[in-house]
Amino acid sequence: ELKVEQNPLFLSMQEGKNYTIYCNYSTTSDRLYWYRQDPGKSLESLFVLLSNGAVKQEGRLMASLDTKARLSTLHITAAVHDLSATYFCAVDAHNNNDMRFGAGTRLTVKP
């Protein structure tokens, strides 16, 4: 069974600092998704990574995918309070829309 593991699960960081969230998965896949969820809200799609070496950037967030290592990272640059949310990675192992989500990383950015 496909397992998707994120770490850390909780992350508290100061504004202006950099940090990386990791997403490991247990089976071959070249389709990985990152979502953001604000407290009490729904999930919002951030990035879709479709091949080994794929890198996507939006503002202070950059996501990358290494399919050989079965690893995706979400890098946060110069964090601001507005980035406080829970971030989920999801893997579509069979390219059939059957996605499995990680447990989520709850990010808190403090002034």
Place this chain on the structure above:
Amino acid sequence: DAGVIQSPRHEVTEMGQEVTLRCKPISGHDYLFWYRQTMMRGLELLIYFNNNVPIDDSGMPEDRFSAKMPNASFSTLKIQPSEPRDSAVYFCASSLVGANYYEQYFGPGTRLTVT
């Protein structure tokens, strides 16, 4: 487009009652998913449909749960009888194959409380 629409947004019911959650996917999307989110178990896929046909219901916790999709624009998730452990946020999502990938769009969720 209005996005995925779910109703009700909040539901409070007593144990043993029947609960029906509703979802309208984004027009033109041919996949529909039901998820459950709790603090303890995170986000769990319950069932998903392709072109109104259930493809995988292995995530449905037990026979008390059932889901239907009578047409391309409507789906229901029913719990009968409901139990306190069913309390969770239930999300519906839809997607369409595009450029060889599937990006799921989530609805606002239904927060269910069973007392």
